[in-house]
Amino acid sequence: MTTFTHANLPTIDGLTVTLDNGVAVLAFDRPHRRNALHRPLLDGLAQLVDAATAADDVRVLLLTGRGGAFCAGGDLDALKGMEGESADTARARMRREFSTSTRLVQSPKPTIAAIEGAAVGAGAALALACDVRLGSPSAFFAAPFVSMALVPDFGASWLLAEAAGAARAKEIAMTGRRVGAEEALRIGLLHHVVDDPDATAWETAVALAAAPGDAVRGTKALVAGSVTRTLEDQIECEIDAQVRAVASPSFAAHRAAWARTVRRD
Missing domain, CATH: 3.90.226.10 (2-enoyl-CoA Hydratase; Chain A, domain 1)
Structure with missing residues (x-):
């Protein structure tokens, strides 16, 4: 480390x-x-x-x-x-x-x-x-x-x-x-x-x-790269990143916490 x-x-x-x-x-x-x-x-x-x-x-x-x-x-x-x-x-x-x-x-x-x-x-x-x-x-x-x-x-x-x-x-x-x-x-x-x-x-x-570190870093990378891509290419990059995000343990934990917050609201 x-x-x-x-x-x-x-x-x-x-x-x-x-x-x-x-x-x-x-x-x-x-x-x-x-x-x-x-x-x-x-x-x-x-x-x-x-x-x-x-x-x-x-x-x-x-x-x-x-x-x-x-x-x-x-x-x-x-x-x-x-x-x-x-x-x-x-x-x-x-x-x-x-x-x-x-x-x-x-x-x-x-x-x-x-x-x-x-x-x-x-x-x-x-x-x-x-x-x-x-x-x-x-x-x-x-x-x-x-x-x-x-x-x-x-x-x-x-x-x-x-x-x-x-x-x-x-x-x-x-x-x-x-x-x-x-x-x-x-x-x-x-x-x-x-x-x-x-x-x-x-x-x-x-x-x-x-905040979830992978999501923050992934968001920064996606937005930074968008200026050199077409919309179609950008969406493909979003799909690749989102597939990785959904499969991560972090998503499951934060999804449950978010659901509890929504129910309270």
């Missing part, structure tokens, strides 16, 4: 990691820099996401930020020297760092982002890579790459378009403007605006962790 609590997890400067009730909380913790990403954080984040995904005692991943910000993107002061890298070195480094977004999207386990304040640049991408995004009224997204003569990274160009549509994503990314909480909710960057996103995210995570 692979466990998260006893795994050989790295200690990462700027990231607090806890596990409770099956929920692994990865909290950006550099409040003096609005939780901007520096090299130790970038080097270890993908490894921690992999460890949480593989661990049997983790059922949900929750990303958040301490000190009133989610993540202000890359810490440019701490990442100096990139200009002198060779093209091959830069590509290898970027593949390693940017893969955190891919790992979150492809994790079979549900992922939740609790967003207060800034979700900017790479921080916006990491938030958008999560399945459920809850923001406070102070939350905002921005992709200000163009202002630094850069292009979107960490998958932000894909993730923005996936959440808000390509036309709106181009406008947000090319202008680099702030998208406040209410607009983010309206266009799909946020799913809910709540007064305390950490508390609401925790309640959501605990509920998901207590």
Whole structure:
């Protein structure tokens, strides 16, 4: 059995990691820099996401930020020297760092982002890579790459378009403007605006962790794959998944509990 609590997890400067009730909380913790990403954080984040995904005692991943910000993107002061890298070195480094977004999207386990304040640049991408995004009224997204003569990274160009549509994503990314909480909710960057996103995210995570795990993971996989399938192909995938679900011991137990609930109602 692979466990998260006893795994050989790295200690990462700027990231607090806890596990409770099956929920692994990865909290950006550099409040003096609005939780901007520096090299130790970038080097270890993908490894921690992999460890949480593989661990049997983790059922949900929750990303958040301490000190009133989610993540202000890359810490440019701490990442100096990139200009002198060779093209091959830069590509290898970027593949390693940017893969955190891919790992979150492809994790079979549900992922939740609790967003207060800034979700900017790479921080916006990491938030958008999560399945459920809850923001406070102070939350905002921005992709200000163009202002630094850069292009979107960490998958932000894909993730923005996936959440808000390509036309709106181009406008947000090319202008680099702030998208406040209410607009983010309206266009799909946020799913809910709540007064305390950490508390609401925790309640959501605990509920998901207590739900039948195979059904939660199967639902995530079905919906994620639907965008590349025809309706007919999607229904075939649903049939295959449902046949496996009906044959599982979990279905029999939960069906009986559901029937008791319906009778009480």
